[in-house]
Every structure is written in C-alpha cells, then in structure tokens.
Amino acid sequence: MVQLNDKLRGLAPYEPNGGDHPIRLDANESFLQLPEGIRAEILDSALSVPLNRYPDPTAKQLCGAFAARYGVPAACVAAGNGSDELISILLQCFLMKGEAFATLAPDFSMYSFYGHLAECKHVEIKKGENFEADIDKIIEICNNECVRLLIFSNPCNPTGLCVPAGEIRRLVKSVSALVVLDEAYMDFHDQSLLGECAEYDNLLILRTCSKAFGMAALRVGFAVGNETLIRAVKAAKSPYNVNTISQIAAEAVLRHTAECDDAICQIVASRKSLQSGLEALARRIPSLKVIPSTVNFVTVLLEQAGEIFQFLLDSGIAVRYFAGLSALRITAGTAEENAAVLAAVERYFK
Ligand SMILES: *Cc1c(COP(=O)(O)O)cnc(C)c1O
Numbered sequence: 001m002v003q004l005n006d007k008l009r010g011l012a013p014y015e016p017n018g019g020d021h022p023i024r025l026d027a028n029e030s031f032l033q034l035p036e037g038i039r040a041e042i043l044d045s046a047l048s049v050p051l052n053r054y055p056d057p058t059a060k061q062l063c064g065a066f067a068a069r070y071g072v073p074a075a076c077v078a079a080g081n082g083s084d085e086l087i088s089i090l091l092q093c094f095l096m097k098g099e100a101f102a103t104l105a106p107d108f109s110m111y112s113f114y115g116h117l118a119e120c121k122h123v124e125i126k127k128g129e130n131f132e133a134d135i136d137k138i139i140e141i142c143n144n145e146c147v148r149l150l151i152f153s154n155p156c157n158p159t160g161l162c163v164p165a166g167e168i169r170r171l172v173k174s175v176s177a178l179v180v181l182d183e184a185y186m187d188f189h190d191q192s193l194l195g196e197c198a199e200y201d202n203l204l205i206l207r208t209c210s211k212a213f214g215m216a217a218l219r220v221g222f223a224v225g226n227e228t229l230i231r232a233v234k235a236a237k238s239p240y241n242v243n244t245i246s247q248i249a250a251e252a253v254l255r256h257t258a259e260c261d262d263a264i265c266q267i268v269a270s271r272k273s274l275q276s277g278l279e280a281l282a283r284r285i286p287s288l289k290v291i292p293s294t295v296n297f298v299t300v301l302l303e304q305a306g307e308i309f310q311f312l313l314d315s316g317i318a319v320r321y322f323a324g325l326s327a328l329r330i331t332a333g334t335a336e337e338n339a340a341v342l343a344a345v346e347r348y349f350k
Helices: 036-047 060-070 082-093 110-117 135-144 165-174 192-199 229-234 244-255 257-285 305-313 335-348
Strands: 077-080 100-103 121-126 148-154 179-182 203-208 221-225 295-302 320-322 327-331
Touching: 036 244, 060 077, 060 165, 060 221, 060 244, 077 110, 077 229, 082 110, 082 148, 082 179, 082 221, 082 229, 100 110, 100 135, 110 121, 121 135, 135 148, 135 165, 165 179, 192 203, 192 221, 221 229, 244 257, 257 295, 257 335, 305 320, 305 327, 305 335
Parallel strands: 100 121, 100 148, 148 179, 179 203
Antiparallel strands: 077 221, 203 221, 295 327, 320 327
C-alpha cells in the first residue's frame, strides 16, 4: 500500500465554489468575452495549426507580442501555463529544499502552497491593521531571516490595495532576496515596475492574461526580469508548457492594443460602479467596510461575511469568502451582475 507523504496527506484538490452559479464573481476573471473579430482571427489561425507538432518551447511570437505591448526586451520575457505555473517553477527551482521564502499576509494563497510543496521554510510577514505593507519591516525580516525569495502580489489579491512603485523599488534595492513581484492586477493600475525589470539582478515580475485580457481559459502568464534570470526560468520550466492554441490566441490578443485597452477601461468602470454601490450600502450598514480598490474586484469586511456568502450563493451569486479575514471579495461584473449582488446584500440586511 502506497502511503502518501507528509506534504500530500493533508491536501485536497482545488475546487473553489463547486457547483453551478448563474453569477460568477468569485475568480476575478474578466466579464467580457474577447471581441468577435479577434475570436474569428484566432479560430482562423487555429485551423492551420499543425496539431501533430509540439508547441514552440520558447513561445517566441507570444513573448514578442508581450514585449511589444509593454515596451520590454523580448529576451526578458518567459511564458508560462498561467502565471500559476511560473509561481510553482520559481518556488521549486530558485530555492533549495529548506531555504527560506517570505510571503506577506494576507496575500495570494498559492505562494505558500507551492513553497510547502518545495519543502522550503516559510516566513510569513503580517501586514498592518489596514492591510498596509510595512516596507521597512519587510526589508528587516528578509535580511535578518536569510530569506532567499520574497513573493507577493501588487496590487494585492485579496485586498485590492497597491503599494506605490517607489516603495517597491526601495524594497528591491534593500534586500538580497530574489523579489518575485506578482503584478497580476497591474493592468488595472499604474504602479508597475515592468519598465525597469532589466535593471535589477533580484527582481522577477509576473503578469497574466487571465484577469485584464479575458483569457483565463487559455492559461497564459509571463515572467519578466533580467536575461540571466529569464534564461534560468526557461531552463527550469517543462519544455512544452504553453500549448500552441494558447500561444497563437494570446499573441493575437496582445497585438490588438486598442481593443485590450478598451476592455480594461470597461472593467475599471465596472469596478468603480461596484465600489460606489458598496460604499453607498456601507453608509447605511455600519458593520460593512469597503477597502478602496485599485483593481477589478472590491473586497469588503464585515462580521457576517460567512452568512452573507451563503446567502449570496443561495441567490445564485458566487463571490469569494475569506473566513480568516471575515471578508468577501467581489469581482466586478456586468452592470446586471453588479446590480444583482448589490441588491442581494441589501436584501440580506432587510
Ligand atoms: C489570478 C492570479 C494569478 C494566477 O493567474 P493565472 O495566470 O491564471 O495562473 C496569479 N497571481 C494572483 C495574485 C492572482 O490573483
């Protein structure tokens, strides 16, 4: 009989909000379908893909399209099967077993998950009372506890708050650890360090096509950094990690700059409207606190978060519940979806 080892025994498959929910505001996906013209273009190119051949292991065209959109050198870009795969590779390969990695709390849960699988030592750095990241404290802990890799999201999932670029720059320059800066939501905000990625020898930036670009189904993400680091990422990843259909689709989308920018504007407008709706409710419901968002979701804190989460599910609306924070994270949706979630929260309090 095979015995599962310690690191596997307690694990369960990732199945968030299983079941059918007519309104899905739980995964921070885009509520927009790709424009008809781009879909047609993708389908057209897909028809001539040699499906009997392996994909391009370097995803050259795709990385080129990313580099062109963001104005970074193509040699500084590696593609992943979602940025999730890249997080896994970084924690597996840039750390030796037993070495220390640091995360902030609260933050994206996959960082500590993969660090645990890599059998590394986890240093968790708590954020302040209002979820602010104390940069001096982070620098001190990283340098005192021999942290080899620091990973965090900016803007932050789940809070939606963003640390200004200048503070991140100061952090990168003050630690010897490799800083993995997950900018999954930076397309909605303007504090990116992408433009300077090649200037540091200890910075890797992660980006994704799953949030702003409406391609969560295709699983495409990027790591960006100086050539030495990116070469190492490419050497460590599995050779054919991004399939050909995803490569051509994401390349096509990234080259349609105007359509991408338009989609981002629509998503930000939706989030602003969701946020004002929630703030209006908060003025009448003193226990409801809205965290000011810089991204495509709004996180609210309230004592009854667990009950409201269930009430929303029963109303056909899935949002993300964080029990430890007593918080709900609500993805910006269509005008109708935003109205439905606001109405349901209001109904709960009646
Ligand atoms: C959604 C998300 C990701 C994962 O993106 P994929 O490219 O779809 O794997 C990574 N980091 C953060 C903070 C996210 O919220």
